[in-house]
Amino acid sequence: MTYIRIFFKIFFPKQVYSNRRGVAQFGLAHYLGVVGAGSSNLPTPKSVPHPHPGDGGFFMPGRKFNASVIQFRAVKGRPGENIEALIELCGKAVEEGSVIINLPEMCLTGYIWPDPQSIMPYAEEPEGPSFLKFSNFCRNNRCFISYGYAEKNRTAVYNAQNLIGPDGRLLLTYRKSHLFEADESWAQTGDKGFMNTGTDYGVMGMGICMDINYDDFVEFHINNRTDLILFPSNWLEEGLDVIRYWRYRLGDYRGAVLISNTFGTEQGVGFCGRSSIINNGVVLGSLPPDGNGVLTCNISL
Numbered sequence: 001m002t003y004i005r006i007f008f009k010i011f012f013p014k015q016v017y018s019n020r021r022g023v024a025q026f027g028l029a030h031y032l033g034v035v036g037a038g039s040s041n042l043p044t045p046k047s048v049p050h051p052h053p054g055d056g057g058f059f060m061p062g063r064k065f066n067a068s069v070i071q072f073r074a075v076k077g078r079p080g081e082n083i084e085a086l087i088e089l090c091g092k093a094v095e096e097g098s099v100i101i102n103l104p105e106m107c108l109t110g111y112i113w114p115d116p117q118s119i120m121p122y123a124e125e126p127e128g129p130s131f132l133k134f135s136n137f138c139r140n141n142r143c144f145i146s147y148g149y150a151e152k153n154r155t156a157v158y159n160a161q162n163l164i165g166p167d168g169r170l171l172l173t174y175r176k177s178h179l180f181e182a183d184e185s186w187a188q189t190g191d192k193g194f195m196n197t198g199t200d201y202g203v204m205g206m207g208i209c210m211d212i213n214y215d216d217f218v219e220f221h222i223n224n225r226t227d228l229i230l231f232p233s234n235w236l237e238e239g240l241d242v243i244r245y246w247r248y249r250l251g252d253y254r255g256a257v258l259i260s261n262t263f264g265t266e267q268g269v270g271f272c273g274r275s276s277i278i279n280n281g282v283v284l285g286s287l288p289p290d291g292n293g294v295l296t297c298n299i300s301l
Contacts, residue, residue, distance in 0.1 A: 065201055067100040067228070068093035068296040069260040071275040071287045076110035076266065079122055083108060083130050086147070087137055089294055094141045096296040099166075100201060102258035104275075105148035105209050105232040106159065112267045113186040116157045123152035126162060126173040139168035144199070146258075148208060148232035150187075151175065159187045161206050161232055163197070171197050174206035178214050182234075182269070194220040202227030202255075202301050209233040212249045221253060227301050228256045235261050237272035243286055247278060254280050256299045263290045 070089045074082045086103060093101045105111065108130055113119040124130055134145050143166055151160035151173065159176040175190030176183065194217060196205035205226035211217040212231070221229055235242060246259060256279045263273035276286040277297040284297040 062301070063201070064298055064300045065099050066097040066296050067256070067258055067277065067299050068096065068098040068102070068294055069258050069275040069277055069287070070101060070103045070107075071261060071263060071273055071291070071293045071295070072104055072107050073262050073264045073271075073292060074104075074107050074110045077122055079108040079124075079130060083133055085292070087133065089292065090137060090141075090143075090145065092294045093296055094143060096294070098143065098296050100144045100204075100228070100230075100258070100299075101146070102230045102260045103145065103147035103232060104260040104262045105161075105234045106150065107147055107232070107260075107262070108149045110266055111234045111262070112182055112269055116155075116186045119150050119157055119186050120152065123150040123157050125152055126160070127170055128152075131162060131164070131170065134162075135164050135168040135170070138164045138166055142166040144201070144204070146204075146206070146230035146232065156188045157186055158190060159183050159208060160190075161208055161230070163204065163206065163230065165199070171199075171204075172206060174208070176208040176211065177217075178210045180210040183210070194224075196221065196224055196226045205229045207231050209235060212246065218249065218251050218253050221255070226255055228258070228299070229253075231257055231259045233259060233261045235272050235274075237270040237289070242272055242274055243276050243283055246276065247281065247283070250278065250281070256280075256301060 072086060086107060090101050109122045130149060134147060138145050146161060146163045148161050151158040161174045162170060163172040165171045172195055174195055175192050177190045179187060179189055194207060196203050203226050205221045207217050207229060250257060259276045261273055261275045262271045264271060273289040274286050275295060277284045277295060279299055285295050287293045287295050
């Protein structure tokens with residue numbers, strides 16, 4: 001796949017650059033001219049009405065709490081080894097006072113697989129072995145964890161995301177709605193749609209990597225009053241300001257977003273790191289392009 005095809009697949013899928021309604025109605029030249037040239041002025045997205053963050057949730061607006069993103073490079077096909085390393089990083093997040101921890105996409109197995117059969121031995125049901133370990137951690141530390149993994153459902157495999165609550169219960173299982181080219185060789189398209197759930201820390205919502213390139217992602221979370229989006233990713237390195245692009249795609253969304261990415265290369269495909277926390281359109285912090293790490297910020301909703 002050529003550089004240009006990769007760029008368009010990630011940054012300008014058909015739904016984005018075909019001038020459909022939503023937050024992104026700008027072509028490639030416009031995006032490069034405004035963002036790629038280093039301008040501080042982002043394009044003004046189409047306005048979508050949205051509530052004040054927290055309106056309709058289960059907590060008092062104005063609450064502050066610590067949340068963390070974990071940046072992690074999985075050892076391919078070694079879920080047991082990966083979960084132990086992830087538990088250690090989650091422990092560091094808890095030491096920093098975090099009550100909500102977001103992990104990357106496909107963080108238990110690696111991301112690049114040639115077919116469903118090759119990843120099936122490492123895929124799990126939603127409440128499989130990895131869930132049990134994360135659940136025990138959440139219960140012992142009274143925290144939330146969101147993580148990306150390969151979900152096994154009979155003969156199908158999905159690029160999925162679990163959200164576990166502080167009592168250790170599974171709150172949501174989301175299946176990636178918009179597949180990237182690397183998903184299509186092994187994963188089924190998600191069939192549940194976007195989702196969110198009310199908690200004591202506001203309404204938490206889900207989404208995975210490629211989903212942010214499509215307008216229905218941010219529209220769902222604005223219209224359904226999501227206060228905090230948990231966003232695992234395996235975002236490719238393309239030499240662009242990816243954090244600015246994420247802000248651009250979030251448009252009018254004014255809640256908090258936890259973006260956890262991987263880094264390094266997998267089968268010749270490079271990933272950009274830079275895991276970030278964004279709150280009310282402001283980047284509170286980000287991690288470097290390389291290296292496992294924990295970023296904890298204070299969220300205000």
